[in-house]
Amino acid sequence: MATITYTSREEIEVHKFSVLATVGIPLLAIFFQAYVSSHVAFLKLFDIPLIVTIFFAVSRRNQLAGMLTGCAIGLIQDALTHLPIGIYGISKTIVGYAASSIGVKIDVDNPGSRFLMMFFFTFFHDGVYFIVSRHLLGLPSDWRLLHELSAAVANSVLAVLLFTLMDKTKKR
Amino acid sequence: MESFFARYRNVTVLLVLLMAQVIVLATQVRRPGAGAGESMSLMRLWIVGAFVPAEKAIESVGSGVRNLLKSYVDLRGVRAQNEDLQSQLDRLRLEEVSLAEDAGQARRLQTLLAFKEKFISQTVAAQVIGTSGSEHSHVLYIDKGTRDSIKTDMAVITPRGIVGKISRVFPDNTSQVLEINDATAGAGIMLERSRLRGVLRGTASGIPEILHIMADEKIVPGEPVVSSGGDQIYPRGLPIGTVFSTGPDPDGGAFMVVKVKPSADLDRVEEVLVITKVVEKAPEQQETGTVLRAADVLAQRLPTVMPKPPEKGAQEPPDTRFLYAKKPGNAVAASTGGAASASSATSEKAQQGATSTEQEKPKPKPQPPKPAKPSENPQVQENPQ
Numbered sequence: 366m367a368t369i370t371y372t373s374r375e376e377i378e379v380h381k382f383s384v385l386a387t388v389g390i391p392l393l394a395i396f397f398q399a400y401v402s403s404h405v406a407f408l409k410l411f412d413i414p415l416i417v418t419i420f421f422a423v424s425r426r427n428q429l430a431g432m433l434t435g436c437a438i439g440l441i442q443d444a445l446t447h448l449p450i451g452i453y454g455i456s457k458t459i460v461g462y463a464a465s466s467i468g469v470k471i472d473v474d475n476p477g478s479r480f481l482m483m484f485f486f487t488f489f490h491d492g493v494y495f496i497v498s499r500h501l502l503g504l505p506s507d508w509r510l511l512h513e514l515s516a517a518v519a520n521s522v523l524a525v526l527l528f529t530l531m532d533k534t535k536k537r
Numbered sequence: 538m539e540s541f542f543a544r545y546r547n548v549t550v551l552l553v554l555l556m557a558q559v560i561v562l563a564t565q566v567r568r569p570g571a572g573a574g575e576s577m578s579l580m581r582l583w584i585v586g587a588f589v590p591a592e593k594a595i596e597s598v599g600s601g602v603r604n605l606l607k608s609y610v611d612l613r614g615v616r617a618q619n620e621d622l623q624s625q626l627d628r629l630r631l632e633e634v635s636l637a638e639d640a641g642q643a644r645r646l647q648t649l650l651a652f653k654e655k656f657i658s659q660t661v662a663a664q665v666i667g668t669s670g671s672e673h674s675h676v677l678y679i680d681k682g683t684r685d686s687i688k689t690d691m692a693v694i695t696p697r698g699i700v701g702k703i704s705r706v707f708p709d710n711t712s713q714v715l716e717i718n719d720a721t722a723g724a725g726i727m728l729e730r731s732r733l734r735g736v737l738r739g740t741a742s743g744i745p746e747i748l749h750i751m752a753d754e755k756i757v758p759g760e761p762v763v764s765s766g767g768d769q770i771y772p773r774g775l776p777i778g779t780v781f782s783t784g785p786d787p788d789g790g791a792f793m794v795v796k797v798k799p800s801a802d803l804d805r806v807e808e809v810l811v812i813t814k815v816v817e818k819a820p821e822q823q824e825t826g827t828v829l830r831a832a833d834v835l836a837q838r839l840p841t842v843m844p845k846p847p848e849k850g851a852q853e854p855p856d857t858r859f860l861y862a863k864k865p866g867n868a869v870a871a872s873t874g875g876a877a878s879a880s881s882a883t884s885e886k887a888q889q890g891a892t893s894t895e896q897e898k899p900k901p902k903p904q905p906p907k908p909a910k911p912s913e914n915p916q917v918q919e920n921p922q
Contacts (some may be wrong), residue, residue, distance in 0.1 A: 395588075395670065396588060396591060396592070398670035398671075399588065399592070399667050399668055399669065399670035400591075400592050400595065400596075400666075400667050400668075400670075402668050402670050403665055403666070403667050403668040403677065404805075406804030406805065408670075409668075409670070409671065409672040410672065428547040428551070429546075429547055429550055432547075432550065432551050432554060433554075436554050436558070440558075441584055442670070442671065444581045444583075444584035444585060445584065445585065445588065445667075445669045445670060445671070445674075446669040446671050446673070446674030446676060447669070447674055447676045447704050447705070447713060447715055447719075447721070448673065448674050448721075449562050449565040450561060450562070450565060450581060451558040451559070451561045451562035451565070452562070452673075453671075454558045454561075455555055455558050455559070455562075458551065458554050458555060458558065459551075459555070462547070462551050494673065497562075498673070501559075501562070502562065504720070504721065505720040505721060505738075505740075505741065506673065506720060506741045507740065507741040507742065509741070509742065512742070
């Protein structure tokens with residue numbers, strides 16, 4: 366007779382990371398994004414810092430840690446642009462909070478759910494970015510649905526690969 | 538109250554974080570009419586300062602390896618390339634002669650109209666060391682800064698065309714370049730063939746557009762776009778790009794949408810030139826001491842009827858212009874006729890140079906009348922009177 370088991374919230378694993386991984390991976394992601402995209406233009410379609418934000422948020426399953434990680438990564442990204450500091454900061458703070466909230470409720474170790482989660486959050490992140498830049502600051506920006514969808518797909522595919530790599534930095 | 542914050546601690550922190558960032562954003566937004574001197578935030582300074590040295594180090598190692606490999610690859614086809622370049626050089630020399638002639642003519646006309654031109658007198662070469670990494674911000678970082686006299690709003694170009702302008706200068710030999718296709722960038726432009734002027738503005742998609750072109754104007758794709766110089770940043774006449782497509786205004790306005798493909802490959806820029814000095818001067822006239830009159834310039838532009846070669850045995854008719862010119866009151870008529878026949882002199886600059894010198898010397902003995910050659914300027918012989 367088959368047995369159906371349910372995973373309670375208490376049984377969901379909460380991962381921890383070393384200080385090196387906590388600081389090094391986001392910085393490496395931002396550096397890679399800034400440096401390599403000057404040589405490989407299509408890399409601008411990806412948002413590797415966003416992937417890292419979501420990874421840490423869903424792995425720690427702590428809303429406070431998720432939003433602080435998102436805030437720090439976003440602010441550093443902002444500093445490298447010519448736009449006002451805080452646009453990426455706000456977007457990634459909200460995404461970090463939302464991702465860690467979802468991480469508590471669903472299984473985020475499955476590649477399929479990771480793909481869907483990343484797809485949704487890329488779209489959500491770009492939406493928040495657009496609202497802040499266009500409607501809060503009045504900056505010239507367009508919402509290009511097809512472009513956003515392709516960026517979401519590209520980020521989701523990359524996230525599945527990168528999540529597998531970053532899983533190795535988790536403390537057991 | 539305490540239990541409320543304990544219960545909604547995370548949401549409270551989220552709201553505090555968001556509020557703090559909104560306040561930070563609000564302090565950075567420049568109000569319309571504020572001064573151009575923007576102070577740089579300390580945070581931006583620190584973060585750029587932390588990232589740039591690593592980018593520079595990797596770039597220098599990477600470029601060393603790339604150069605080594607490239608040198609080897611280049612050597613393999615150097616002979617064929619050399620021959621190709623030699624033939625190209627020969628062709629360009631011929632073109633140069635033709636262009637120099639046109640340029641000389643343009644200079645003379647500009648002098649007449651008291652035009653002032655801007656000339657690029659000093660540039661600084663710089664290496665691209667990074668980008669913003671964001672598709673929302675089309676900026677580059679270059680390895681030249683305050684030590685190299687780089688200042689904000691200096692134009693950044695490549696031999697192929699305009700890249701953008703310096704938007705920020707950092708103290709550690711780094712500057713930020715705002716590319717011309719960024720949504721917040723703009724430039725004064727002129728369409729080379731139709732001579733229409735407009736404003737180029739970047740877009741979020743990275744394809745710049747020309748604004749304020751009326752829908753009934755005829756613009757064909759492929760038409761070159763150059764800087765007009767009206768923005769006081771980009772010197773006049775620098776290539777910006779070519780018209781990529783034209784279409785009606787999606788909002789149904791009176792203007793058309795003209796998309797431009799930048800000449801410089803903005804996605805793969807590696808080396809750039811920063812224009813650090815632009816001098817404004819009137820173009821010099823090459824002829825020594827000769828003041829050209831409007832009639833002379835007009836005459837040079839008129840078409841020329843080449844005289845038929847004299848038939849054998851036939852007597853050549855005397856040139857009556859000189860006879861008329863000697864009579865008082867006919868000088869104007871002679872001058873006009875002479876000017877018209879001198880239109881072909883445009884193509885012979887050396888002849889004109891001789892003309893200028895001759896004009897100043899009074900001739901003691903008038904020469905017997907000769908048949909007018911197409912390259913001669915009869916004005917030379919009139920002036921001694």
